[in-house]
Amino acid sequence: MALSFQPIKPLLQTGTNAASRWFSYIGLGIGVLLLLCSIQMYINIQQLLGGDSPRKDGHDFISISKTITDETMGQLEKNLFTEADIKDLEGKPFVSGVSPLLANNFRFQLSGGSLVPFVTDFFVESLDDTFIDTVPPTFHWQEGDEVVPIIIASDFLEIYNVFAPSYGLPQISESTATNLGLQLICYYPDGNRATFRGRVVALSDRINSIIVPKTFLNWANQRFATTKELRASRLYVKTKDANSPDFLNYLTEKHYKVNKDKTKFGRVKQVLQGIFSGLGIFGLLVVILALMLFSFYLQLMIARSKDNLQLLLMLGYSPNWLSTNVARRFIPVYILVVLFAVAATQLMQWAFHHFAMYDREELTTWLHWSVFATAGFLIALSLFTNYRMVKRLLYRMA
Amino acid sequence: MTITLQEVLPTYFEESRRHQSEIWGKQLTFNKGEYIKIVAPSGSGKSSLTHFLYGLRNEYNGKLLYNGQDLHGYSVEDFARYRKDHVSIVFQDLRLFPEQSVRDNLELKRQLNPYHGPEKITEMAERLGIGSKLSVKSRICSYGEQQRVAIIRALLQPFDFLLLDEPFSHLDDNNSKKAMELMLEEAAARGAGILFADLERIDFFPWQRLYHL
Structure with a gap:
């Protein structure tokens, strides 16, 4: 018992x-x-x-720039990202990848051609393809190609459609926009110009810019630029969670500016x-x-x-x-x-x-x-x- | 089964005790089945000896061995097994649970390692004249009755040695004899030895070896 x-x-x-x-x-x-x-x-x-930001493969893609203050205003070296900044960011555990958004270093104009007759001083940028949400197979360029493929931000089309009627320009749909022929006008330092045919191949919800293939921008910067130095004022960051407290703390600490919408939930x-x-x-x-x-x-x-x-x-x-x-x-x-x-x-x-x-x-x-x-x-x-x-x-x- | 004393002397005793005593400071072995009588005047260390043997205290020099194993090396769990299976004791100061009934006191010991069934409690109590006290709280009982409860409690488990420390101090001769008879029967049934420490010789304990403490 x-x-x-x-x-x-x-x-x-x-x-x-x-x-x-x-x-x-x-x-x-x-x-x-x-x-x-x-x-x-x-x-x-x-x-x-x-998950609130546009995601690709379970990642958030957000663009950051340096905060321009009254003190740093006009000082390029303080407002642009250096190699060291990029390396530092790449080394952080919460960052899966970084790609600088490189812009044109020469005067650039965009013209609507015959269908949308307007000409404006503008800018183009390039970014690693993996950072772009919509990359059609036609988005590549090599020296000698007549047509330069372009990806534009959907927001730009929206803005254009807002002001177009007041300038007597036609409003255009997304499908028309993606077949739109544009003229890209690049200026040499001496004022001479070279014109390229551009074609919008896709619209992007993620990137607020006009994107051309990296090969084209590198080539054009070599050819038309006044300076050979390539500097990035914006970086695209690929991260598992744009709302991660570690990531946000890092951005605050470095005085980097970020798209508020994408991190306000954070x-x-x-x-x-x-x-x-x-x-x-x-x-x-x-x-x-x-x-x-x-x-x-x-x-x-x-x-x-x-x-x-x-x-x-x-x-x-x-x-x-x-x-x-x-x-x-x-x-x-x-x-x-x-x-x-x-x-x-x-x-x-x-x-x-x-x-x-x-x-x-x-x-x-x-x-x-x-x-x-x-x-x-x-x-x-x-x-x-x-x-x-x-x-x-x-x-x-x- | 043996209990061996190797020059055991309480730390609080003078060295001269070794020469005056037949137990302190001596080499002795008690075998299972032997009846040992230890006669000791007050203050000579009867309770110390039984407590050392039972493992309640360890303030002594020398060694105490049970079956060749030094009690100094026993863990608390070893002592629990030792007290449950091998050595039983009747304390001089009785040590009952005052708020429990006599039967509960006995049952608490019996269930630990049942050598007897629960009916044996009634039988033994009747035999020692406390049958009517089984449901009474032990603190209500007289010293004589409590002493008989303590004696019965010691007999409800298996043992190789029964240690008795002035077990009849509150009993008259008649009741002492009855209790002794019961203890001898129970010891014989187990083939166990008895170490009986008292102030004086008691005629009705059939000792085989006698020592003066």
Whole structure:
């Protein structure tokens, strides 16, 4: 017959301090609830604000430039990116790739040709193909080619369509735009000019510029430019998460300017994550406090039952068996407290998803597995700390 | 199964005790099945000796071996097994759970390593005249009754040696004899030895070896 703990129970004098035991249970419940809610909310924020920028292969592409201040105004070297800046950025773990947006170093004009008769001083830029969202197979150029393929920002077409009527120009659709013939006029330093035929091959939602193949711009810069130095005033950055706090902190620290739309969620996310991290830490502190309170209660109980426990050890009861059984007495109540907290967290998540988020698809009504894992860990932690303490006290008695 | 004393002397005793005593500072071996009587006046260390042998205290020089193993090297778990399976004791100061009934006191020992069934508790209690006290809290019982409870408690487990530290100090001759008979029967059933420490010789204990402490 297995040794029974039943006749030993009355020997443990729980005494009149039941109130402190209940306080510790309630404290533990509140602490665990706070901690679990914080973890779930933290995960909710991740899921809600995870991907807002135009993405390609799961990456965000954003352009950054240096902030021009009154002090740096007019100082090119301070407002352009150097090789060192690019290297530094490339070395960061949150950056998957960097490509400078190189612009023309000569005077450049764009003309609509016969269909859209206008001429304006403009600029062209080039960028690594992998950074462009729409790259048709025709987007390449080599010396001797008559036609230069162009990718323009969809925004530009929109702007054009806004002002075109007031200048008596025809508004154009996206499909017409992609077949539009343009004239690219490049000026030599002495004022002579060379004209190329340009063809819009695609529109881009991602890049706010007029993009020509790198081969063309490199060639043109060599041929028409007043300076051979190639400098980038804008960089395109490929990153896993444009809203990552590390990335945003880096940009702030370096005084880099970034498209606000693409990172504003990141700022909100940073603040919310900060709040819930703080709440999580507070919950953890409450859990620790409750565990401490309970350990005082246990110590008191053992001190009050010292004579009985000593006599049991004297009779031949194993201190290990006794401590295991004393600690085991509290397993059900601990599991119950944590399960109650898990249930309350589940209720909170359901209410948040249903009432606050109107069942948005990015979220689920169910708790994330890590919340359950934390709950399990907390049960194990509290039982382990109790067992260790009781064992230590009983071994000291034996 | 043997208990060996190798020049054991309490640390709080003077060295001269080695010469005055037949046990302190001597080399002795007690075998399972032997009945040993130890006669000792007050203050000569009866309780110290039984407590050393039971592993409750260890303030002594020299060595105490159980089956060749030094008790100094025992862990708390080893002592738990030693007390549960091999050595039983009747304390001079009884040591019962005051708030538990006599039966609960006995059951707490019996269930640890049941040598007897629970019915034996009633039988032994009847035999020693405390059958009617089984459901009474032990602190309500007289010293004589408590002493009989302590004696029965020591007999509910298996043992190789039974240590008795003035087991009849609160009993009259008639009750002492009954208790002795029961202990001898139980020891014989286990083939166990008895180490009986008391102030004076007791005629109804059939000792084989007698020592003066």
